[in-house]
Amino acid sequence: MKEIRVLLVEDHYLARMALHSVLSGHSQIRVVGEASDGEEGIVMYRSLQPDVAVVDLRLPRMSGFELITQLRQEFPKARIVVLSNYQGSEDIYRAVRSGAMAYLTKDASGEELVNAIQSVDRGLRYLPRIALDRLAERIPSVDLTPRESEVLACIAQGRSNREIADELHIAEKTVRIHVSSVLDKMGARDRTQATIFALQRGLIHLD
Template sequence: MPISVLCIDDHALLREGIAAVLQGQEDFQFVADAATAEEGIERFRVYQPAVTLLDIQMPGVNGIEALVRIRKESPSAKVIMLTTYKGDAQAARAIAAGAADYLLKSSLHRELREAIRIVHAGRRHVTPEVAAEVMQNMGGATLSQREIEVLQCISNGNSNKIAASRLKSSEETVKVHLKNISAKLGAKDRTHAVVIALRRGIIDMV
């Protein structure tokens, strides 16, 4: 029996490209695709694919939340997360939520088919670039939820004063949080901290 595959991604060209790659192989069957997490969850219920390809960053419900919902309904679901960034924080959250793999979109042309076969066989597989990123930052200081909120707010271009107002805190407290954030991330300043946090997937681009 061919391996049935569902692809959930908000980029039509990526979905079409994956469909074209898999439809040319006898051991794959591309059964459906979806542009949103909500639509993807519904199609998962209908098609019950052997392997689901799920974009980690989508408008509305994000990939990790969709993964949690799919796995809650079907604990044996085999899901491969797709991402543009090799952020170790995102990878760790996805794997903790039950993802069987975490693939960079830039590596799909050379790794996708083998990754699907490995995951379908019941094994986990993480692309080497992502594994290296996770290992490099393992054991480092982690940001608190409040620090993440401050950093996310600052990443939108807000001043300390505006961030303090939005977070119902004081400007001085925001400054203390930023100092601690920079120390934990090894950042030279607030801009550098934002860049590091985006790269590692600690905060999201909005």
């Protein structure tokens, strides 16, 4: 079983120690670094290049939102789990828009955190029901064709246009047309927003 290398970015020492203890108790996960503020988190990520970063949003010197944005700019494939006390829809939305692939509140169980890390490491999003519920007011009505629904499911899995074309056995140009139609019908600015909308409305389900 693949070992998952994890970086913790959390300013509270006791919280960081608790996270380290929980994660180190899992045979598949190894905590390779701990940062106490956003700027240190950037430096350590560059040095360690972990499989997954677990990030708080309230950090000294650089907020979690800024940290996520910068990491994704430098490392487009960075896989980030947010673990925060913030529960507002705008906080969740901003975190996911910035590039986080999972969002948990700090009352989540250790088992759920491990599940989120494992999902994100596989390239999957992890948004529990409480996070999806907070985003409800952002969801527009939508009526997709069967083919558009298939394309949307592939989008949610993070697949490129070429990968979607191969999966559905259609031309890449046709995929671009479907993607454009899906975004337009859902009122989404990009693929991430379309995925959030689709998850909340139950149009797709990610295991």
